[in-house]
Amino acid sequence: xxxRRRSSRPARPERFVPDFDPDFGDRALTEARHDIVIGRxxxxxxxxxxxGTGTDWARRTHRLRLLSHAAAGSSTVETWRAAEPGxxxxxxxxxxxxxxxxxxxxxxxxxGAALERGRIDAxxxxxxxxxxxxxxxxxxxxxxxxxxxxxxxxxPRRELRHWFxxxxxxxxxxxxxxxxxxxxxxxxxxxxxxxxxDFARDAAGVAxxxxxxxxxxxxxxxxxxxxxxxxxxxxxxxxxFDQHWKHELAVTxxxxxxxxxxxxxxxxxxxxxxxxxxxxxxxxxxxxxGQVDIAREVxxxxxxxxxxxxxxxxxxxxxQFTRFxxxxxxx
Numbered sequence: 001x002x003x004r005r006r007s008s009r010p011a012r013p014e015r016f017v018p019d020f021d022p023d024f025g026d027r028a029l030t031e032a033r034h035d036i037v038i039g040r041x042x043x044x045x046x047x048x049x050x051x052g053t054g055t056d057w058a059r060r061t062h063r064l065r066l067l068s069h070a071a072a073g074s075s076t077v078e079t080w081r082a083a084e085p086g087x088x089x090x091x092x093x094x095x096x097x098x099x100x101x102x103x104x105x106x107x108x109x110x111x112g113a114a115l116e117r118g119r120i121d122a123x124x125x126x127x128x129x130x131x132x133x134x135x136x137x138x139x140x141x142x143x144x145x146x147x148x149x150x151x152x153x154x155x156p157r158r159e160l161r162h163w164f165x166x167x168x169x170x171x172x173x174x175x176x177x178x179x180x181x182x183x184x185x186x187x188x189x190x191x192x193x194x195x196x197x198d199f200a201r202d203a204a205g206v207a208x209x210x211x212x213x214x215x216x217x218x219x220x221x222x223x224x225x226x227x228x229x230x231x232x233x234x235x236x237x238x239x240x241f242d243q244h245w246k247h248e249l250a251v252t253x254x255x256x257x258x259x260x261x262x263x264x265x266x267x268x269x270x271x272x273x274x275x276x277x278x279x280x281x282x283x284x285x286x287x288x289x290g291q292v293d294i295a296r297e298v299x300x301x302x303x304x305x306x307x308x309x310x311x312x313x314x315x316x317x318x319x320q321f322t323r324f325x326x327x328x329x330x331x
Contacts (some may be wrong), residue, residue: 019305024060029062061171094126095127120150141167186220221250
């Protein structure tokens, strides 16, 4: 009988594949979102009851935002509200879900099409009701700051300021709420590139060390790129955009964000699910700015956990995330 010889060739390493899990490894959230899809609300109730006890608002905001997207296509949150009308978490989730539904309706109508004002007003009323039901929770104010963009011409400055002040009274450095205001003031919605950057830099400037808020400046840079690239669609390359990520100010602000947010971080501290999206903005900026030290550090922190945004705005997300990791020798 012939003896089969084993090959002396080393086994090929498995190709790296980014993990675009929208929950960023939050297994409890994944289970709760699955429950929503099949019409069960008890798991969602239990999850939210144990999330955000007055200090962990970042995780609560992260979970509520993703739960609202899961709930938008079903009646599960309404079933929960009917079963437990006095539960403040149900009110907060339903308000966030109404905001997602209104945005979905706006997308379906097409950019430039006016959405029925009454539909937006109803979402605002749900948010105000949630704020009364859960007076300490910042999420209803995040929802209000989100839906404000959909009003034709925006909302009065005094009202927007009031909503933002109420958010900051509950959670002064709430990243998601700040991102919603940044987008409100962007050229895509109710402001300009200048007003967007002013807001981002002001917020970044008052953030304490270790806060992710300085990454707002990199979020603004992505928003500017997206706006101009969309406007140039079909009309050739955007002039000067080869330097968009790597001119002197962009690099200075990138390094400042890294220093204030990541600089003194314990390298053994694990990355929480609610940090992954923001870290992807920092990694994206560092990669495109050619800042090898920062890019390698942040991509190593992230491991395989990738976020669709911002990578989707500059090409194929999987290709970019993989290519930069391989180019930097990130294992």
